[in-house]
Amino acid sequence: MSINAKEIIARRIAKELKDGDVVNLGIGLPTMVANFLPKGVQVVLQSENGFVGLGNTPDKGLEDVDVVNAGAQFVTINDGAAYFDSAMSFGIIRGGHVDVTVLGALEVDENGSLANYMIPGKMIPGMGGAMDLVSGAKKVIIGMIHSAKGNPKILKECTLPLTAVCGVDLIVTEMAVIEVTENGLVLKELAPGININDILRETDAHLTIDDNLKTMDIL
Amino acid sequence: MNKIISIDDVMEHIHDGMTIMVGGFMGVGTPEIFINAILDKGIKDLTIIANDTGLPDRGIGRLVVEKRLKKVIASHIGLNPETGKQMNDKVLEVELVPQGTLAERIRCGGHGLGGVLTPTGIGTLVEENKEKIVVNGIAYLLELPLRAELALIRGSIVDKVGNVFYNASTRNFNPLMAMAADKVIVGAQRIVEVKEIDPNNVMTPGILVDYIVGGEKP
Numbered sequence: 001m002s003i004n005a006k007e008i009i010a011r012r013i014a015k016e017l018k019d020g021d022v023v024n025l026g027i028g029l030p031t032m033v034a035n036f037l038p039k040g041v042q043v044v045l046q047s048e049n050g051f052v053g054l055g056n057t058p059d060k061g062l063e064d065v066d067v068v069n070a071g072a073q074f075v076t077i078n079d080g081a082a083y084f085d086s087a088m089s090f091g092i093i094r095g096g097h098v099d100v101t102v103l104g105a106l107e108v109d110e111n112g113s114l115a116n117y118m119i120p121g122k123m124i125p126g127m128g129g130a131m132d133l134v135s136g137a138k139k140v141i142i143g144m145i146h147s148a149k150g151n152p153k154i155l156k157e158c159t160l161p162l163t164a165v166c167g168v169d170l171i172v173t174e175m176a177v178i179e180v181t182e183n184g185l186v187l188k189e190l191a192p193g194i195n196i197n198d199i200l201r202e203t204d205a206h207l208t209i210d211d212n213l214k215t216m217d218i219l
Numbered sequence: 220m221n222k223i224i225s226i227d228d229v230m231e232h233i234h235d236g237m238t239i240m241v242g243g244f245m246g247v248g249t250p251e252i253f254i255n256a257i258l259d260k261g262i263k264d265l266t267i268i269a270n271d272t273g274l275p276d277r278g279i280g281r282l283v284v285e286k287r288l289k290k291v292i293a294s295h296i297g298l299n300p301e302t303g304k305q306m307n308d309k310v311l312e313v314e315l316v317p318q319g320t321l322a323e324r325i326r327c328g329g330h331g332l333g334g335v336l337t338p339t340g341i342g343t344l345v346e347e348n349k350e351k352i353v354v355n356g357i358a359y360l361l362e363l364p365l366r367a368e369l370a371l372i373r374g375s376i377v378d379k380v381g382n383v384f385y386n387a388s389t390r391n392f393n394p395l396m397a398m399a400a401d402k403v404i405v406g407a408q409r410i411v412e413v414k415e416i417d418p419n420n421v422m423t424p425g426i427l428v429d430y431i432v433g434g435e436k437p
Contacts, residue, residue, distance in 0.1 A: 048318065049244040050391050065247070065437055066375070066387035072245035072274070072298065077387075085422075086244075086270070086392045087326050090319030094339065113342075124306065124315075125297025126271075127345075132319035135339045165342030 005174035008191060009143045011036045011218045013102055013172050016141060017043050021099040022092075024048060024133055027071035029143050030102035044080075046098055048129040050089045053081025070129065093129065094136035101137035103130060105144045105171075107158040110205045112168035112180035114142065115160035127163060134164035146173035152204035154178065154185070175199055177216055184208060189216040222381050222431045226256050229404055229432055232369060233257060236289070238266040240325065240365075240396040242372040245271055245298060246278030248389030250373035250406030252434050254281055264289045268325070268367055270318065270392050271295040272302040283311070292365065294318035317345060320362050322395060327364035329398025334363045370400035373435055374423070377407035378414075381428030382421040390422065397423045404428075408435040 010032035017023060017037060024046045025031050034045060045054035048070050055076035058064070063074040084092075092098060107115040114134060117127040134140050147153055154171065171178040176199050177189035187199065187207045192215055199207065233239070233256075243249025249269075257265070258281060265288050272293055273280030280299040282288055290312040296302040305311035316324065323335040336359035340346050350361040372393040375386035383405055385393055397403050405423075410433050 047388070049247070050388050064387065066389050068245070068247050068388055070244070072247065083387055083390060085390050085394050086318070086322040087395055089391075090322050094319055094337065121307065124303050124313075126293065126295040126315045127317050128271075128295040128297075129318040131317040131343065131345065132339045135337075135341075136319075162343045 008174045008218045013143050024101040026103040051083045053078045093132050098137040100139045101133040102141045105142045109155045109158045110184050112166045114163045115158040116163050130163050134167035139169050140167050141170045143172050146175040147202040154203045154205050156205050189214045191216045224430050236264045238367045240367040240370040241269045242393035244391040246273045248391050249278035250371050252406045253371045263287045266290040268292045272299040274298050294321050324365040325395045325399045328366040334361050367400040370396040370403045372405050374405045374407050376409045378411050378416050381425030383423040394423045397427045402429050404430045406435045407433050
């Protein structure tokens with residue numbers, strides 16, 4: 001189920017990306033988005049360790065130890081790529097030169113605030129580039145499993161230390177697409193086979209149901 | 220002036236309790252020869268400023284595992300579980316800094332600036348004890364410069380006057396750190412004659428580099 005759920009999320013997020021967008025994908029589920037770009041859509045992927053033009057995983061035996069992504073995995077670069085140092089990398093991020101970032105989350109709330117970098121006393125990986133990405137990217141999309149085994153992650157207010165206040169624009173889960181608006185969260189789409197009650201059961205935030213509620217396109 | 224020295228000579232410049240910047244990102248672009256030497260010589264109580272604490276068997280991660288550090292200033296410690304464990308056990312102090320802010324603080328330290336205003340971290344734990352400054356209606360945090368006594372960086376190609384070329388994603392924090400420390404030592408994967416690096420391709424000018432040590436593995 002979980003592999004399938006992640007693929008649903010990645011497929012749906014891929015449809016948000018426009019031809020020519022500069023995109024930063026977080027490690028893990030967000031990285032999968034690159035596998036499902038619609039036909040005719042080419043994006044430039046930014047890797048916060050210092051380049052644009054991130055390409056595919058190299059074939060076995062063709063890895064270059066100097067070419068890795070921000071998760072220290074071997075990658076390739078595409079034609080037209082460019083390397084730079086960490087100050088420029090984050091100048092690109094903070095300066096509004098990244099059109100879309102896709103990140104995972106532990107919690108998101110009604111204001112679009114996000115928690116994804118620590119669980120005090122338990123798990124403290126650090127924020128890495130996430131705080132800069134949320135404050136700087138033009139559009140912030142959260143891709144995450146809707147709930148933690150039934151326990152809501154979409155909340156009235158985040159309980160964990162925040163990564164950013166009011167930074168999120170869109171939440172995509174395996175069950176729904178939810179937009180963050182000035183008037184709170186709006187349920188825009190439901191995954192096939194999911195009904196509104198399923199969503200409400202696994203969500204602890206006020207949701208406005210869009211007049212034009214659609215079925216998620218995950219093909 | 221001959222800048223090329225042996226790894227044994229380097230160790231005269233590294234002492235217990237020092238504050239050291241170490242280049243690299245998850246071990247990529249980290250000068251492993253210096254990590255090896257610090258481990259061999261039993262140097263301890265270091266304060267390390269770096270992007271991350273590497274992996275347990277790679278980069279700065281090995282210094283953490285061997286308990287050589289007193290404090291770490293970094294943006295990410297998640298790929299080395301030992302760092303989080305020592306932090307929770309209160310044997311290692313960890314200051315987490317957003318990655319872009321870390322880069323800018325180091326840049327400020329090396330560029331003679333008094334600090335930088337960034338929107339990153341507003342409304343989060345990062346803003347604790349920091350001055351907030353509003354410019355044109357937008358709130359920023361005042362982030363202060365970082366400097367170190369020593370920077371240990373890694374160059375892919377280094378010429379004999381210390382001009383450095385960093386290949387691909389090994390560049391990351393290295394050129395920033397080369398500006399921000401009292402003493403800068405580069406671990407070179409390849410040392411070449413002067414003029415073999417086109418001046419157009421020099422990423423860190425040799426005037427910033429005090430010593431060069433060969434022997435960095437690819």
